[in-house]
Amino acid sequence: MGMINAPTTDLTLLDNPPLIDPFGRAISYVRVSVTDRCDFRCTYCMSEEMRFLPKRDLLTLEELDRLCTAFVTRGTRKLRITGGEPLVRRDILHLFERLSRHLVSGRLDELTLTTNGSQLANFAGPLAATGVQRINVSLDTLDPEKFRAITRRGDLAQVLAGIRAARQAGLSVKINCVALKGFNDSEFEELIAWAHGDGMEITFIEVMPLGEDRADQADQYLSLEDVRRQLSATLTLEPISHRTGGPARYMRVKETGGRIGFITPLSHNFCESCNRVRVTCTGTLFMCLGQNDAADLRTPLRLSEDDRALMLALDEAIARKPKGHDFLADRLVSKPRVGRPMSQTGG
Template identity: 70%
Template sequence: MKSSPAYPPLVDPFRRAITYLRVSVTDRCDFRCVYCMAEDMTFLPKREVLSLEELDRLCSAFVARGVRKLRLTGGEPLVRKNILSLIQSLSRHLDTGDLEELTLTTNGSQLSRYADKLADLGVRRINVSIDTLDPATFRQITRWGDLDRVLEGLRAAQSAGLKIKVNTVALKGVNDHAFDEMIRWVHGQDMDLTLIETMPLGAIEDDRTDQYVSLADVRRDLEQRWTLIDIPFQTGGPARYVSIAETGGRIGFITPLSHNFCESCNRVRVTCTGTLYMCLGQDDAADLRTPLRSSDGDELLHTAIDEAIARKPKGHDFIIDRRGAPPALARHMSVTGG
């Protein structure tokens, strides 16, 4: 592959530097979470999915443009065949200092198998999705998931020295009565917790107007029992953090509907097919697979990236529609990645 000339850092039309890239390495998952996927999913043919070499080349192009944080997502990233070879290759950017953090979001099902290897390759922190500590409810939410297996993976990750943030999607009537229990458990395990509002992405069997819980309401409820202190802590993502005086732990709130986080957006997402989404909540996208496969050099790729970032919008238009309208966007969360 030919070396590329130096390219300037990525800055969008609103003068926001793009320093955070989320890349889906697969649309496949070994769970079928009710807010993320339909139970009967049709997955992409292999020819449409970027190879590991193409994913490395694409990620490296973004690193060369000023991306400092790279998160691998899915689907479930650890079900991608030979995923460790991609992580090993990308870790060279950690060695040079061009990349500050290489991390991933996982459902935890494969962590007992991969935790030590991830730590050896330079991964220092991971996000693990756990929406409930009740095994039966966990199976109901994930359809196929085994909570004991996920908890075993968390123990393996901590033994490997990985810092863990638990992501919990707030679901009305499902887990919204159990946030106190989740706080006590997560902070008791020396982990952070992030609560996330459900997002109107993709057609699912259930009605998201029935699932939706405003985290503004959740916070007000938590403040009846806990002392929440706003803190400036940041991980590079959209969460706004508080510390809880009683536990000493942190909680993040990701609120795309009740209080969007667009003004400071430093992120873009690439799907496993090489489609670049400049905003999670907009359909405008750019094809990066074609320039990747059209040339051994990266000039066409960088041109496509530049044209896309020039269209990055100021914010998204998420709304929970209570009139029975289709979801805001047709694509599933698993397609866009994490």
């Protein structure tokens, strides 16, 4: 696929008001998946044998540009590109190049992505050239054998080389680490020291009950309240007011001077200030990660080149955004989980 043609209705519907949900929360942060494919098969995210979607079901890069532009028109200030692994999508740089116009115009504050780091050695420089300034890299262990086991096929050395390339390209890197009982719970201090030693932030995330075949989630679940107490035994954690627009709550480590974040969807949810929605690579909008209600945006996108039907679909969907999710630690086993895997929803 070549370069993306400019949409015919690009930012022409300037009279559209900001998207505000029934609880008065403005939708200013949208996470957009560009593919369900990934070169890893992380055990808490995907099945080992995945059936990926046919190409015809995925939004084209042109449609993704139109969709993101519609959200920007309606008040979105932060776009995060996700997957699967977004950097395995063919010609993905063309999408970043097109979306960068919203950074130049000032309509968008941040264009960023979450990646597993496997392709960063090749993409870091070009991403920085499009205006990306900050990225998240998912990394749960610094042990090569454990890394291969959790990803089922990943090469830790390749990811670390990608992270170095990102740093050399001037990108700010935040490490995302899923806290897994019995797997990496003895590595947290090492991970913090490594990340902070190279000027990177690190955020710990509780495993989330997504996917029907994630039967081991209850055994993997580790409350970040316990992690915080564990770290406090040897480190001085100081609460700070730093925010990035996402769900993480941050603390500063006095001994390193670096920041660590905690994303706690089970032990302490963050729904009251939720300003986010997620769009899958097929154009399905999930107003809440922990609910099954969704809206089809692909049909209005393909209905015509005019964005009126798309704008109406956005209004109707955000009007149904719930107050919060239903992720609770004590229901991890007894209550049916959201059936779709994280790779389908987008990271």
